[in-house]
Amino acid sequence: MSKAMNTSGYAGFISARRLLFWSGIVALCAWVLVPIYLVALGALGGRTGAYQWPKNFLPTDISLQPFILFLKTEGVFQSFLNSLGAAGITVALSIALGAPAGYALARYNFRGKDSYRLLVLLTRAFPLAILALPLTVSYIRLGLYDTVLGVGLIHTVLALPFAALVTQGIFLGVPRELEEAAWVFGCTRIQAFFKVVAPLALPGLVATAVFAFVISWNEVFAASVLTVRHRTLTAYLLTVLSESPMHYRFAGGLMLILPSVVFIFAVRRYLFAIWGVSSK
């Protein structure tokens, strides 16, 4: 009898703990998701929604109209294109410069390897976007000031160290024996790389590219300092912030959030592999 009561008490204790555990998980999910839901309501609620009091938490008065109106505002679409351009340059450059370095770090032992790693790690201890400040002067001289290319270059400084470290991990994951076998069968090193290594490393490289894209897409400070008329989306939103109505700010926030969320979803499998490597 008493034994039976004990077990049921124990089971109750277990299920109470499980309940607590799962409510914790649900609460943390809500903590992440509810604010995004609310800003979406704000973006799709228009002017009347923004000043409605008290607020309605249900999506009853929303339509795409206010968001489309925001997209048609002068400067929004152009800055969206500029953001895409800067992010595209960042992706191309950080992979083109970072992946060879990552390959060298993964496959070769050479003098200066540690110094190189130190240089790459050193960039992490610096608030890199701040470097945009002195760059203004050089950029004006070189004709890079207020250009999408200039923004892409500084964003590459942010993404390149990351790309080098991550691609090192990716190439370490491709067995060396496969590459050597290709050499034995008469491939040159370059052929072996593109026929054997590259296909195996491709998913990881794509994930690295996506991260480089997100780094550039989200960067605010350097982009705002280095542009005046050819603003990226973040720089545009920052400069018009104080004079925009509330619902435009929410629409801008939503527009910044959507692509990154999709991208993070696309690379979710690689998140931990990548950060496990780059945090060593």
Added chain:
Amino acid sequence: MTQNRSWIPYALILPSVVFLGLLFVVPLVQTLWLAVSDNGTPSLANMTTMVTDLNFGRSVLNTFLLTLAVVPIQIVMALTMGSMVAKMNGGRETILWIWTIPLGISDLAAGMVWLSILQNTGYLNSVLFGLGIIERQTAWLTYQTPVALFIGIAIAEIWRGTAIVMIIIVAGLNQVPKEFKEAAEIFGASPWTRFTRITLPLIRPALQSALILRTVLAFEVFAVVYALGGRNFPVLVGEAYNWQNQNQNYGVAAAYAVLIMVISLAATLVYLKAVKVDPERLP
């Protein structure tokens, strides 16, 4: 590798070295020089202007307070999240994905998200009104409510920045061998003991890099603050931005940049010393 091919790795790293040299090392030196010179001659004028500026003291204080408030909470939250997913079997992937969503969100967007909640006719006030706590719309984000503004900015930063800490910590937790925990369990260690004596020491490298990354980012805080409080809450990077873009004074902006770099480097060194990573104790 064979001797005659020893040039290959150098050829592979050269482009990135040149690039980082031109766009990282050169601007770094330029910043230092700009900060301590005036019209091409060494001078402390920029530093003096910075230090005597009305907003200087407040921006230093605000930046440090924000970092001190945000980083520890993020580490604790990330450790909690990491331990929670470690206990899960089904649905682990989905939960992890949801928790990492803020990783893709810029600080500017995070500021706008929390603006929709904290503004006068926002959702926080609506809830408080519904509960009968407030009678009319209340402003939280003005210079007259510095504490509320500080808490609002801190919450937005915690909301956005915890994901990256969690990812690094989960990646670290994944590398802890199961045997260690099982052995401790067999010897009767309580969950708390297992956590403090086994897990924490083993994820020190992850903890260290999460701390460095997050602290450097916290000293760079800018767009969240600007989106929520405008210029009501001065921070270091915001001041640098104003000196550069509004006042067109690149020298004082560079002085702020140097200050931010020195603080970030100092924090990194402190973490490297304080969170010692003993290679022999790693799995």
